[in-house]
Amino acid sequence: MSEMLLMKGNEAMAEAAIRAGSEGYFAYPITPQSEVAEYMAREAPKHGTVFLQAESELAAINMLYGAAGAGFKVWTSSSSPGISLMQEGISYIAGAMLPCVIVNVNRGGPGLGTIQPSQGDYFQTVKGGGHGDYRLITLAPSTVQEIADYMSLAFDLAWKYRNPAMILMDGALGQMMEKVQFKPYTDPGRDFSWSTRGKKEDRESNFITSLFIKPEEMEQVNLQLQRTYREIEKNEVRYETYEIDDADLVFVAYGLSARIASKVMHILRNKGLKVGLVKPVTLWPYPYKILHDLADRVKGFFVMELNAGQMVEDVRLGVNGKKEVGFYGRMGGMIYSPEEVAEKVEAFARKIGM
Amino acid sequence: MAKVKGAVVINTENCKGCGLCIYACPTDTLGFSKEINSKGFNYSEMVQDECIACVSCALVCPDAVITVYRMKKDKAV
Amino acid sequence: MGITVSLENMDKIYERPKTLKDQVMHYCPGCGHGVAHRLVMEIVAELGIQEKTIGIAPVGCSVFAYYYMDIDMQEAAHGRACAVATGVKRMMPDHYVFTYQGDGDLAAIGTNETIHACNRGENITIVFVNNAVYGMTGGQMAPTTLIGQITTTCPSGREQVANGYPIRMSELVAQLPGTTYVERVAVNTPARVRKAKKALTKAFKSQELKKGTSFIEIVSNCPSNWKMTPVESNKWLDENMLPYYPLGLYKDEISGE
Numbered sequence: 272m273s274e275m276l277l278m279k280g281n282e283a284m285a286e287a288a289i290r291a292g293s294e295g296y297f298a299y300p301i302t303p304q305s306e307v308a309e310y311m312a313r314e315a316p317k318h319g320t321v322f323l324q325a326e327s328e329l330a331a332i333n334m335l336y337g338a339a340g341a342g343f344k345v346w347t348s349s350s351s352p353g354i355s356l357m358q359e360g361i362s363y364i365a366g367a368m369l370p371c372v373i374v375n376v377n378r379g380g381p382g383l384g385t386i387q388p389s390q391g392d393y394f395q396t397v398k399g400g401g402h403g404d405y406r407l408i409t410l411a412p413s414t415v416q417e418i419a420d421y422m423s424l425a426f427d428l429a430w431k432y433r434n435p436a437m438i439l440m441d442g443a444l445g446q447m448m449e450k451v452q453f454k455p456y457t458d459p460g461r462d463f464s465w466s467t468r469g470k471k472e473d474r475e476s477n478f479i480t481s482l483f484i485k486p487e488e489m490e491q492v493n494l495q496l497q498r499t500y501r502e503i504e505k506n507e508v509r510y511e512t513y514e515i516d517d518a519d520l521v522f523v524a525y526g527l528s529a530r531i532a533s534k535v536m537h538i539l540r541n542k543g544l545k546v547g548l549v550k551p552v553t554l555w556p557y558p559y560k561i562l563h564d565l566a567d568r569v570k571g572f573f574v575m576e577l578n579a580g581q582m583v584e585d586v587r588l589g590v591n592g593k594k595e596v597g598f599y600g601r602m603g604g605m606i607y608s609p610e611e612v613a614e615k616v617e618a619f620a621r622k623i624g625m
Numbered sequence: 626m627a628k629v630k631g632a633v634v635i636n637t638e639n640c641k642g643c644g645l646c647i648y649a650c651p652t653d654t655l656g657f658s659k660e661i662n663s664k665g666f667n668y669s670e671m672v673q674d675e676c677i678a679c680v681s682c683a684l685v686c687p688d689a690v691i692t693v694y695r696m697k698k699d700k701a702v
Numbered sequence: 703m704g705i706t707v708s709l710e711n712m713d714k715i716y717e718r719p720k721t722l723k724d725q726v727m728h729y730c731p732g733c734g735h736g737v738a739h740r741l742v743m744e745i746v747a748e749l750g751i752q753e754k755t756i757g758i759a760p761v762g763c764s765v766f767a768y769y770y771m772d773i774d775m776q777e778a779a780h781g782r783a784c785a786v787a788t789g790v791k792r793m794m795p796d797h798y799v800f801t802y803q804g805d806g807d808l809a810a811i812g813t814n815e816t817i818h819a820c821n822r823g824e825n826i827t828i829v830f831v832n833n834a835v836y837g838m839t840g841g842q843m844a845p846t847t848l849i850g851q852i853t854t855t856c857p858s859g860r861e862q863v864a865n866g867y868p869i870r871m872s873e874l875v876a877q878l879p880g881t882t883y884v885e886r887v888a889v890n891t892p893a894r895v896r897k898a899k900k901a902l903t904k905a906f907k908s909q910e911l912k913k914g915t916s917f918i919e920i921v922s923n924c925p926s927n928w929k930m931t932p933v934e935s936n937k938w939l940d941e942n943m944l945p946y947y948p949l950g951l952y953k954d955e956i957s958g959e
Contacts, residue, residue: 295793321792325785326818333782333815337789340776341756345793363779467774467790469753469797476723478768480759480777631715632707643732643925643932649892658704666731670704681892683716687736688727694712 273453280415281348281445284374284438285310287422288346291456295321295345297334301353302386303442304376308348321345328353332360332373339369340479342466344426348374350442351392352383354400361435362401366481366492368499370429370461372422373407374438376445379604387604388442390526393581396439397555404493406500408436408507409554411525415449421552423456428507430461432499439554441527441577443606500556509552510561514540518547519570519625520616523562523586525551527606528575534609535575535616544620554582562589571623573597573616577606595623629695631678635669636690642666646682646691655682721747723772732932734922735763737889738831739770741899742802745906746773755798756790758783760812762804763837781812784819787826798909800827806836809845809871816875823880823914827905830871830917833924834943841927845869848946853927868946872919876952882914884952888921888944890936908956916956921947 278286285307288296296311308324315322321338325331331347338345349357354375364371375396379389396409408428410421421438429436470476483489513533515521524532529550539546549565551558562572571594574583583598590596597619601607633655640662646669647655656672669682669691678695721743729735746755752773759767761780768775778786783801791799801808808816808830819826835853836842842855846868850859860868876884883905887898898920905916921943923935930938 295789297789323788323792325788326814329782330785330788330815330818333779333785334789334792336778336782337758337776337786338793339789340786341790341793343793345789359779360782367777467756467776468794469756470772470774471753476768476772476774478775478777480768482765482777632709632712634709639726641731645732645932645936648933648936656704660703671707672704674705674707676707678715679892680716684892684895685737685889687729687731687733687740689718689722689736689740691716692714692718693716694709695715697711697713700711 275450275452277448278415278451279306279446279448280418280440281306281376282310283415283419283451284348284422285314287419287453289314289318289320290453291423291426292344292458293320293346294343295338296347297323297325297331297338297345298347298349299325299328299331299353301350303378304348304350304374304445307374328356329360332357335371336360336364336367336369339364339371340367340467342463342468344461346372346374348376350376350378351380351389354392354395358401361407362403362405363481364435365401365405365407366403367479368433369435369479370433372425372429372436372438374440377439377441379602385604386442388527388577388606389602389604390441390528390577390581391602392439393554393576393578396437397557405496406434406555408432408434408503410436410438410552411554412438412440412444413526413529413550415444415447415451418444419451419453427459432503434499434503443527504556507553508556508558508560510558511550511552512561513548513550515547515549515565517545519545520620521565521569521572522546522548523551523572523574523582524548524576525554525582528577531607531609531612532575535612538609538613539616544617544625546616557585559585559589562586563591566590566593569594570625571595571597571619573619575607575612576600578602629677631676631693631695633671633676633682634692634694637668637670638662639688639690640666640668641688642668643687644669645685645687649681649685651679651681652677719744719747721752721772723770725770727770728766729763730926732923732925732935734833734889734920735831737895738829738920738922739767741895741902742800742829743771744899745903749903749906751798754796755800756794758787758790758799758801760801760803760807762807764802764804764831765838767802781807782815783807783812784815784824784828788819788824791824791826795825795912798906800829800906802829803831804837805832805834805844805846809869817878820875820915820917821878821880825909825912825914827909827916827918829902830919831922832871832919832947833922834868835924835927837924837927848942870947872917872952875917880914881917881953882955883908883916886919886921886947886949886952888939888949890923890939904956911956911959913956921949
C-alpha cells in the first residue's frame with residue numbers, strides 16, 4: 272500500500288490509471304475535469320504512457336478506438352457535453368468489442384448546461400446513449416479513494432469482457448480533495464491476439480469492425496454481445512449497504528448523493544427513523560436483486576439523485592411494485608443539503624404510514 | 626530488333642468485363658468474349674496473338690485478374 | 703472464342719499481389735478503387751511490410767477494404783479514419799499506418815480529423831480516392847463534386863450558390879506544415895497507374911523518416927454513379943476532373959532524405 276496522499280479526484284483518477292498500467296490517454300479539455308489531461312500531460316511521459324490532446328472529443332474517442340483496436344490499455348475522460356459527442360465512437364467501440372475505459376465527470380445539462388456537478392447522465396450511460404443494443408460496464412465512485420480503486424477495476428473488467436467500461440462520477444468528486452492510498456496493482460493478464468498489431472504469417476489478418484452487413488451475421492454479433500452482458504450481469508454486480516439490517520426505510524443513492532444520503536441517514540436515525548442505504552457501485556449491471564429482496568421486509572425506498580429522476584426507474588424495476596419508492600432530486604448543478612433531503616424523506620415516511 | 630512476345634492469362638470467372646484492359650491494349654490483343662461467365666459478364670480474353678507483354682492491361686485492371694507473361698530473351702523471335 | 707497461346711518458354715512478369723486476398727471485390731466493373739487497392743497491396747508486398755502495416759478503412763464504397771487487403775485493419779466510423787490511424791500510430795510508432803478514404807469520408811464528414819492529423823504531422827499515409835460522388839449511398843453530391851456535375855442531390859448540376867465549391871484537398875493539406883509529401887495522381891491510364899504506384903511507394907517509405915504526414919490523392923472514376931461505361935468514365939475524368947484537380951506534386955520535403 273502506498274503512503275496516504277491528499278489529492279483532487281481528477282488527479283487521483285489519472286494517477287490510478289498510470290498505476291494500473293495505462294498505455295495511452297487521448298482527450299480534449301472540458302471543465303470540470305481538465306486537470307486529468309493536465310496531469311497526464313505532465314506525468315504520462317515519465318511512465319512511457321502516450322498522451323495526446325485531440326482536436327475534439329470526436330477525435331479523442333476514435334483515437335481510443337484505434338489504440339484499443341491495436342490491443343493497448345487506453346482510456347479517455349471528459350464531461351457531459353464531451354461525452355455526448357463521443358457517443359458515436361462509444362457505440363462503435365462496443366460493437367467492435369474493444370476494451371477501454373471512459374470517464375464521465377458529469378456536469379449539469381442539457382445542452383451546454385453548467386459546469387457544476389450533476390448526475391443527469393445516468394440514462395445516457397446505462398440505457399444507451401449511442402445507437403444500437405449495447406451496454407457499458409459502469410462504475411460509480413463516491414469518494415476519491417473509490418475513484419482510484421475503480422480505475423484499475425474498470426480496466427480489468429473492460430479487458431475481461433472485451434467491453435468498454437465507464438466511470439460515471441459527478442463534477443464535485445472530480446474537484447474535491449481527499450485522502451487516497453493507491454493499492455498495489457497487478458495486471459491479471461490480457462489477451463490481445465484479436466488486435467491489429469500487424470499480420471503475422473502464421474495467422475489470418477485481424478480486423479476490427481462493427482459492420483456486419485448481412486442481418487444473419489449482425490444478429491449473431493448481437494447475440495454474442497448479449498451473452499457477454501448476461502455473463503457480466505451474473506458476475507459483476509457490485510453494491511455496498513449501510514445500516515440496512517434494522518432499516519424500515521432504505522435510501523438508494525450513488526456518487527455524491529450517496530455521501531449526502533449517509534448524512535441524511537444519521538439525521539433521521541437521531542430522530543428515531545430507522546434508515547439504511549444501498550449504494551450501487553455498478554450502475555450497470557444494476558443491483559436489482561438486493562432491492563427486490565429488501566422490498567419484502569422494509570416499508571419503503573427513497574431515491575435521491577442530482578437529476579429529475581433517472582436511477583429511480585431502476586429502483587422501481589428492482590422493487591417491482593412491492594413497496595413505495597420516494598424520490599427527491601435537484602438539477603442544473605444545484606446540490607441538496609442533508610437537512611433539505613431529510614425533510615422530504617420525513618414527509619414521504621408519513622405518507623407511507625411510517 | 627526482335628519483337629517482344631508475350632501473353633496474358635485472365636481469370637475470366639472473376640473478370641467483370643469492364644473493358645478497360647481492352648481499351649488500354651496497344652496491339653488490340655484483347656477483346657470481349659462472346660460467352661459470359663457465371664456472373665453474366667462478357668469477360669476479356671486474348672483475341673489475337675499480338676501481345677507484347679507491356680502490362681498495360683494488368684495495370685488498369687481494377688480486379689487484378691490479369692497475369693502477364695513474356696517470352697524468355699533467348700527465345701525471342 | 704478467344705485464342706490460346708502456349709506459355710512455354712515464358713516468364714511470368716506480372717501477377718496479382720499475394721497481399722491481396724483471393725476475393726472478388728464488390729466494386730462495380732471498371733471502378734478505380736480496385737486499382738488503388740491493388741497498388742497499395744503491391745507496395746506492402748514489395749516493401750516486405752505486411753507484418754508491420756495497419757490499414758484503416760473508411761465508411762463509403764471501400765468500407766470492406768479489410769476483406770481484400772491481407773493485412774491487419776480497422777474499420778473506422780464515417781470520417782474518423784485519421785483519428786483512428788492516429789491512435790494506432792501513436793501506440794506503434796514503428797508500424798506503417800495508412801488510411802484509405804473516399805471524398806465524402808475524408809473531405810466532408812471527416813475534414814476536421816483529416817486536417818488535424820495532417821497539421822500534427824501524424825506519421826501516417828493518407829490515401830484519398832476522389833471520384834467526385836458518394837458511391838455507397840447511391841450517387842449523391844460529394845464535397846468534390848464539380849460545378850455543373852449532376853448527382854441525385856444536385857439533380858440540375860452542382861451550383862456554387864446553393865452548394866459551394868468543390869474542395870481541393872491536396873492543395874489544402876499541402877499548406878499545412880505537418881505534411882511532408884503531397885501528390886495528386888490518377889489511375890485511368892497505364893502510365894498514370896505506374897506514376898501513382900511510385901507516389902504511393904514514396905508515401906509509405908516516408909513513414910520511415912518520421913517527419914510528417916504523406917497524402918496521396920487519387921483522382922478516380924465512378925462509372926455507375928456517373929452513369930457511363932468504364933471507358934467513357936475515364937475519358938470524362940480526363941476532360942472534367944483533371945482541369946479542376948490538376949495532377950502533380952504539391953509538396954515534397956522528403957526527396958533526397
